[in-house]
Amino acid sequence: MAEDKKPKIDLKSRLQKMGGAGAGPAPVPTAMGSVPASQPPPMARSGPSVNPMPPPSVPPPSGIPRPVSSAPSRPPIVDPSNPLAAVAQPFKAPTASVAAPAIQAQRIEVDEGAVQQARSSARKQGLIVGLILAVAVGVIAWMGGGASQQGADRAKSTKDAHDLAADLLKAKDSLDQIKTKVDDGGKSLMSQRKFPTDLAQQLSAINVDFGGDKLFGRRFSGVPVDVSMGLFDFITRVQALKDKKELIIALLNKLQKPITDELSRPAGQEPISLVVVVDKDSAGGGTRLAALVNPIMPGDKGGVPDKLLFSNPLGSGNVQLPRLTSEKIPKDGAAIPVVPTSFDKVCPSLAKGQIAQLLSSMNSLVDDIQGQKGGDSDIVTDTKPGLSDTAAKLADSLNKVH
Numbered sequence: 260m261a262e263d264k265k266p267k268i269d270l271k272s273r274l275q276k277m278g279g280a281g282a283g284p285a286p287v288p289t290a291m292g293s294v295p296a297s298q299p300p301p302m303a304r305s306g307p308s309v310n311p312m313p314p315p316s317v318p319p320p321s322g323i324p325r326p327v328s329s330a331p332s333r334p335p336i337v338d339p340s341n342p343l344a345a346v347a348q349p350f351k352a353p354t355a356s357v358a359a360p361a362i363q364a365q366r367i368e369v370d371e372g373a374v375q376q377a378r379s380s381a382r383k384q385g386l387i388v389g390l391i392l393a394v395a396v397g398v399i400a401w402m403g404g405g406a407s408q409q410g411a412d413r414a415k416s417t418k419d420a421h422d423l424a425a426d427l428l429k430a431k432d433s434l435d436q437i438k439t440k441v442d443d444g445g446k447s448l449m450s451q452r453k454f455p456t457d458l459a460q461q462l463s464a465i466n467v468d469f470g471g472d473k474l475f476g477r478r479f480s481g482v483p484v485d486v487s488m489g490l491f492d493f494i495t496r497v498q499a500l501k502d503k504k505e506l507i508i509a510l511l512n513k514l515q516k517p518i519t520d521e522l523s524r525p526a527g528q529e530p531i532s533l534v535v536v537v538d539k540d541s542a543g544g545g546t547r548l549a550a551l552v553n554p555i556m557p558g559d560k561g562g563v564p565d566k567l568l569f570s571n572p573l574g575s576g577n578v579q580l581p582r583l584t585s586e587k588i589p590k591d592g593a594a595i596p597v598v599p600t601s602f603d604k605v606c607p608s609l610a611k612g613q614i615a616q617l618l619s620s621m622n623s624l625v626d627d628i629q630g631q632k633g634g635d636s637d638i639v640t641d642t643k644p645g646l647s648d649t650a651a652k653l654a655d656s657l658n659k660v661h
Contacts, residue, residue: 416478417660423473423490424657430469430497431650437465437504438628438647441621448618452522459511462504467497469650486656493649496627500646503624510620514613521610528557529599532608534569537583538592547572548597555596567594 440462444455471494479487524530532554536547549569555562563582571578583593603611630645644652 413481416480416482419477419479420482420657420660423477424654426469426473427493427650427654427657430467431647431654433465433467434500434628434647434650437462437467437500438625440465441507441625445618445621445625448518448522448614454515454519454522455511456515459508462508467501469497470494481660483656486653489649489653489656493646493653496646496649500624500627503620503627507617507620507624510613510617514617517610518614518617521608521614524557529603529608530554530556531563531596531599533597533599533602534567534594535597536569536572536578536580536592536594537588539588539590549578549594552577563596567596569594 440458444458447453447455473494474490532551534549534551536549549572552568552570555564565584566579566581568577568579570576580592580594581589583589583595607615626645628646630648631643
């Protein structure tokens with residue numbers, strides 16, 4: 260039979276060979292609940308087909324872990340014909356010939372200049388980005404604050420413009436008052452032949468309050484350029500008008516007495532105050548002009564006297580000569596009265612010159628206030644607006660500022 264031909268395997272001898280020929284019996288590890296070593300092993304149950312139990316010296320099968328020993332042990336020798344020989348062989352490390360090639364360490368060299376340049380570039384980029392962010396934040400803050408500041412500045416500019424407009428209207432009222440007072444004073448001198456005694460005091464009481472201090476601290480952001488230039492020109496002209504007003508006041512105070520005396524006489528009845536001296540000794544038959552010591556007043560009884568007393572035209576003292584009444588000139592000479600109106604056309608009297616100076620100053624001041632219009636003559640004259648109209652136009656423009 261096939262079963263009878265199979266060789267019988269002696270498991271005990273095989274295990275002894277795997278443990279080594281010279282090796283002694285390995286100690287059996289004791290476990291909890293195991294039979295103590297002093298106790299004899301139990302006898303195997305007899306039977307024709309059952310192998311006896313291995314003695315205690317037989318090492319345990321490969322599946323049971325062996326006790327750890329500090330001394331190194333030689334690997335067991337396994338029969339190559341054993342089917343478990345392949346798995347019972349210990350792990351052998353690969354030899355140098357078949358071992359995997361070792362990875363050699365490589366040295367990486369870094370250019371320090373490139374590293375520094377990269378770091379510098381990174382810092383510059385970071386700085387630029389920071390500056391851009393700072394500028395952006397600053398612009399946003401400036402726009403917010405600037406818009407608020409611009410609104411406040413525009414509001415102040417509007418208020419300043421309206422305040423200046425109110426000051427200009429007050430100045431216009433003062434200018435109109437001065438013009439009225441001066442016009443009345445001129446009419447009194449020319450038409451009524453009466454000196455305006457109260458004019459100086461009245462002009463002193465009127466003040467055109469619009470000088471350069473009105474523009475101090477003002478804002479002109481919303482004021483047109485031509486209006487701003489007009490304000491400066493108006494201030495300059497007002498100062499010139501004040502100077503003329505002061506001159507008129509000074510003349511009124513100085514010339515009150517002589518002008519009053521001059522105007523007290525009826526018009527066309529001026530005194531004879533000059534004579535012409537004629538004699539045979541005058542070179543070339545000429546004459547000399549001299550002033551009478553006592554002027555001959557119109558309406559004096561007796562008229563012109565026969566002898567005239569006058570100041571010596573050739574030296575000091577007075578000289579008296581007869582009035583020339585014939586065609587022949589006396590041996591010692593004679594005096595001829597001069598008609599006052601004829602002489603005034605050539606040489607006005609001091610009083611008349613003073614009156615003319617006063618009236619000229621008053622007319623110039625009135626023209627500055629009311630303006631000058633071009634005449635119809637062939638002479639081209641520029642039209643100059645008056646201070647009163649200029650103040651009204653500037654005030655209207657300033658009130659339109661918003």
